[in-house]
Amino acid sequence: MGRPAGRKDLLRLNPWDARRERRSRSRPFRLGSARRTACYDATFGRASHPLARVSDMLETATEPAVDFELTAEQRAVRDAARDFARKAIDPIVEEIDEAQRFPLDEFRQAGELGFLGIIIPEEYGGAGMGYIEYALVISELAQVDPSVGLSVAAHNSLCTNHIYKFGTEEHRRKWVVPLASGEKIGAWSLTEPGAGSDAAGTRSRAEKVDGGWLLNGAKTFTTHGSVGDLCVVFAVTDPDRPRHQNVSAFVLEKGMDGFRPGKKENKLGTRASDTAEVIMENCLVPEDHLLGERGEGFAQALEILDGGRISIAALGLGIAKGAFETALAYSKEREQFGRPISSFQAIQFHLAEMSTRIAAAEALIMAAALEIDDSRPVTRLAAEAKLYAGETAVFCSDLGVQIHGGYGFIKDYRAEKFFRDCKICTIGEGTSEIQRLVIARQLLRG
Numbered sequence: 001m002g003r004p005a006g007r008k009d010l011l012r013l014n015p016w017d018a019r020r021e022r023r024s025r026s027r028p029f030r031l032g033s034a035r036r037t038a039c040y041d042a043t044f045g046r047a048s049h050p051l052a053r054v055s056d057m058l059e060t061a062t063e064p065a066v067d068f069e070l071t072a073e074q075r076a077v078r079d080a081a082r083d084f085a086r087k088a089i090d091p092i093v094e095e096i097d098e099a100q101r102f103p104l105d106e107f108r109q110a111g112e113l114g115f116l117g118i119i120i121p122e123e124y125g126g127a128g129m130g131y132i133e134y135a136l137v138i139s140e141l142a143q144v145d146p147s148v149g150l151s152v153a154a155h156n157s158l159c160t161n162h163i164y165k166f167g168t169e170e171h172r173r174k175w176v177v178p179l180a181s182g183e184k185i186g187a188w189s190l191t192e193p194g195a196g197s198d199a200a201g202t203r204s205r206a207e208k209v210d211g212g213w214l215l216n217g218a219k220t221f222t223t224h225g226s227v228g229d230l231c232v233v234f235a236v237t238d239p240d241r242p243r244h245q246n247v248s249a250f251v252l253e254k255g256m257d258g259f260r261p262g263k264k265e266n267k268l269g270t271r272a273s274d275t276a277e278v279i280m281e282n283c284l285v286p287e288d289h290l291l292g293e294r295g296e297g298f299a300q301a302l303e304i305l306d307g308g309r310i311s312i313a314a315l316g317l318g319i320a321k322g323a324f325e326t327a328l329a330y331s332k333e334r335e336q337f338g339r340p341i342s343s344f345q346a347i348q349f350h351l352a353e354m355s356t357r358i359a360a361a362e363a364l365i366m367a368a369a370l371e372i373d374d375s376r377p378v379t380r381l382a383a384e385a386k387l388y389a390g391e392t393a394v395f396c397s398d399l400g401v402q403i404h405g406g407y408g409f410i411k412d413y414r415a416e417k418f419f420r421d422c423k424i425c426t427i428g429e430g431t432s433e434i435q436r437l438v439i440a441r442q443l444l445r446g
């Protein structure tokens with residue numbers, strides 16, 4: 001076979017659609033509320049499914065190695081995320097990646113479907129679900145576009161969850177409600193140029209003044225740093241106290257004097273997820289924008305990162321699955337030496353290794369999600385899930401390109417994009433090295 005015609009159709013192949021069709025005929029979709037059901041039905045009628053033209057290929061798709069016996073509702077959530085990703089995101093993936101364009105309209109649609117407040121209770125406009133559902137959604141989005149998966153993750157478990165967990169009732173009404181619906185876009189700024197892995201090395205300052213706090217400093221690598229409406233920012237309020245007790249968290253709103261985005265980063269991967277500097281220059285923040293107690297910002301950040309790491313693990317899982325499925329499909333189509341490359345043992349071993357690691361990553365993520373949903377300590381398990389799934393994303397994306405040969409190296413094939421996007425999973429919300437430190441610390445605790 002030469003360069004295959006219509007190859008992009010293959011890349012849009014949805015492996016489990018056929019099974020889903022068999023299982024869920026006429027099952028109503030519900031994510032938190034009837035309002036969203038109506039919205040979903042109106043937005044994505046099944047008749048307009050863009051994958052209909054490749055439906056004959058779907059019968060040959062892989063089954064997941066592990067059956068987690070999802071509830072009917074969890075399957076509905078997963079399927080809804082899959083449909084949204086395939087119908088709303090897939091057609092624009094290449095364009096938004098190339099242009100580094102944040103897909104604002106589609107992000108708002110995700111909000112209308114309940115994907116921007118998944119772990120937030122319904123009384124604050126969320127879907128009232130847990131981390132199992134959350135991980136399912138992020139993984140499905142990432143299989144189509146890791147940029148969207150990353151943005152949805154940062155919005156949900158960093159910004160929105162931080163305000164929900166540590167804010168007052170008034171904070172929740174004022175900020176969590178519009179964040180959960182997607183009316184407002186959330187950002188969370190911890191990292192600074194001099195304080196990345198060493199997050200307690202924060203230099204941004206918040207000085208107590210009449211009427212509030214005066215913030216000065218610069219944050220780097222903030223997801224939604226330039227498109228965000230609300231930003232949770234960490235700054236030193238008590239320089240004389242020990243490093244882990246001197247930082248506090250504040251909510252900054254777009255348009256506040258002295259608060260502005262800095263440079264938007266030009267990135268290797270997840271290019272459609274906005275990443276920018278955040279600058280504070282004599283920014284006067286009202287007293288009641290302080291989240292929780294003064295000096296507990298670092299402890300809050302660690303707690304938020306426990307949940308956030310499960311979402312980055314799910315992002316890695318989705319990327320690994322996407323890379324695997326596209327490589328598997330390609331290996332059956334591509335012929336060399338007069339036969340499909342999937343008939344070569346070397347390729348089979350690559351596929352077997354990818355599939356095994358994906359199953360293991362999925363099991364770790366589900367275990368971590370169960371723990372956090374049951375309110376049990378999850379620091380070690382979340383770090384283990386994030387470490388393993390992140391490394392699995394890189395492993396599978398690398399082999400995905402390898403199985404595609406030269407075609408994996410060019411942008412006509414999603415393998416190339418998974419290869420670029422996967423690397424964020426071993427860096428964001430704590431590098432792989434830092435995950436190992438966190439795990440080891442938990443193991444060696446007295």
Ligand SMILES: Cc1cc2nc3c(=O)[nH]c(=O)nc-3n(C[C@H](O)[C@H](O)[C@H](O)COP(=O)(O)OP(=O)(O)OC[C@H]3O[C@@H](n4cnc5c(N)ncnc54)[C@H](O)[C@@H]3O)c2cc1C
Nearest residue numbers: 188189190191196197221222223275427428429430431433
């Ligand atoms: C696309 C993207 C989105 C991001 N979004 C956000 C966001 O929304 N909010 C936010 O606050 N941050 C965000 N970040 C920042 C991210 O969390 C940091 O990049 C990450 O924590 C690493 O920090 P650093 O880049 O300063 O690397 P460094 O800390 O400088 O690390 C450099 C290298 O040294 C290693 N290293 C450092 N310390 C140790 C140690 N003690 N032991 C062993 N090895 C070590 C690291 O593992 C790494 O390999 C984002 C980053 C990217 C790229």
